[in-house]
Amino acid sequence: MKNAECGLLFGFGGVSRTPRAPAGRVREGTAEMAKPPLSMKPTGWFQVAWSAEIGAGEVHRMKYFGREMVAWRAASGALTVMDAYCEHLGAHLGYGGHVEGDRIVCPFHGWEWNLEGRNVCIPYQDRPNRGRRIHTFPVVERNESVYIWHDVDGCDPYFDVPDVFASFCDGTSAEDYYPAYPQGTLYRERLELHPQYVLENGVDFAHFKFVHKTPFIPKFTRQEFEGPVSYVDFTIVFDAVDGMSADTMNSGVQAINGGLGVAVTKSWGMIDNRTISTITPVDEETSDVRFMVYIGRLPGNDTPQPPPKAQGFAQAVIDQFLADVHIWSHQRYSDPPALATDENAGFKALRAWAKQFYPDSREESTIP
Numbered sequence: 001m002k003n004a005e006c007g008l009l010f011g012f013g014g015v016s017r018t019p020r021a022p023a024g025r026v027r028e029g030t031a032e033m034a035k036p037p038l039s040m041k042p043t044g045w046f047q048v049a050w051s052a053e054i055g056a057g058e059v060h061r062m063k064y065f066g067r068e069m070v071a072w073r074a075a076s077g078a079l080t081v082m083d084a085y086c087e088h089l090g091a092h093l094g095y096g097g098h099v100e101g102d103r104i105v106c107p108f109h110g111w112e113w114n115l116e117g118r119n120v121c122i123p124y125q126d127r128p129n130r131g132r133r134i135h136t137f138p139v140v141e142r143n144e145s146v147y148i149w150h151d152v153d154g155c156d157p158y159f160d161v162p163d164v165f166a167s168f169c170d171g172t173s174a175e176d177y178y179p180a181y182p183q184g185t186l187y188r189e190r191l192e193l194h195p196q197y198v199l200e201n202g203v204d205f206a207h208f209k210f211v212h213k214t215p216f217i218p219k220f221t222r223q224e225f226e227g228p229v230s231y232v233d234f235t236i237v238f239d240a241v242d243g244m245s246a247d248t249m250n251s252g253v254q255a256i257n258g259g260l261g262v263a264v265t266k267s268w269g270m271i272d273n274r275t276i277s278t279i280t281p282v283d284e285e286t287s288d289v290r291f292m293v294y295i296g297r298l299p300g301n302d303t304p305q306p307p308p309k310a311q312g313f314a315q316a317v318i319d320q321f322l323a324d325v326h327i328w329s330h331q332r333y334s335d336p337p338a339l340a341t342d343e344n345a346g347f348k349a350l351r352a353w354a355k356q357f358y359p360d361s362r363e364e365s366t367i368p
């Protein structure tokens with residue numbers, strides 16, 4: 001399989017590289033792994049699961065942003081992500097809690113909590129505790145994924161999760177592609193990396209040649225910002241043909257970053273693929289990484305699952321993403337970085353844009 005369809009996807013994807021230096025941390029000259037100097041509690045949408053992992057009636061444990069959480073799906077299909085601890089006496093609902101209809105029932109004393117986290121039944125009292133509520137997170141299910149909105153102040157979402165199809169406004173939809181989950185996915189837990197590393201990958205034109213083995217350095221044709229969304233387009237090839245030069249590359253990638261946590265890409269001029277890369281902080285040191293690859297349906301093929309050829313393409317794309325992950329998970333944030341002249345503008349603009357997602361100097365969550 002050619003590389004052609006692969007590497008790009010990440011390319012943009014992400015965030016790559018370096019958060020800034022944390023006060024009080026010695027970086028220079030140490031071999032210490034870096035606790036990212038950037039806040040691990042940024043505002044935005046972050047993937048916490050794939051939809052298929054949480055069936056109706058199931059309770060799913062997770063930890064993100066330093067908080068224990070549960071995701072549970074009501075019999076109706078509605079999904080809630082909430083803090084894990086019962087407001088009564090603090091039992092963890094992920095250990096023995098169960099779903100009945102549209103409620104989650106605590107394993108300790110049987111109190112029942114609804115989709116909004118409100119107490120709706122105390123089984124040994126004639127009325128619920130209407131004043132108590134378990135904190136719930138805004139949730140969106142899109143592109144087979146579960147995203148939550150995180151904001152340390154508990155503010156409501158002010159932008160939308162990018163859609164790997166609709167956000168490119170080209171009339172495509174999921175029907176034009178094979179499903180990505182599970183065969184076109186990658187999941188790596190608790191890696192020492194920050195979402196911004198992946199984001200910076202999108203402007204890091206020089207790494208493609210070294211990490212993704214492209215014959216030419218890609219040409220960036222767009223870097224634009226619209227509030228919380230950033231756009232990066234570039235031309236890239238993975239296999240040069242005779243006579244081709246960096247100025248005549250005939251394929252490329254368009255990338256859209258919705259905040260720091262979610263990046264979607266679309267390819268052109270190569271095997272039709274779309275990707276989603278997401279980075280979700282778990283605690284102060286680590287993040288979970290998820291990656292999805294959608295391969296365009298082969299003409300005349302309407303099988304539910306991708307045929308081997310399409311799966312091979314997806315795997316090639318995943319392998320390229322893994323090459324990035326290998327760098328990111330051992331990287332430490334360089335600030336200020338020693339940039340080449342041509343790198344200055346892109347990195348500078350991206351880092352300035354990323355600042356909007358970090359709580360000023362607040363590290364402690366004020367979510368009740």
Ligand code: FES
Nearest residue numbers: 086088089106109
């Ligand atoms: S701790 Fe949950 S019902 Fe008592």
Ligand SMILES: [Fe+2]
Nearest residue numbers: 010011201324
């Ligand atoms: Fe990359």
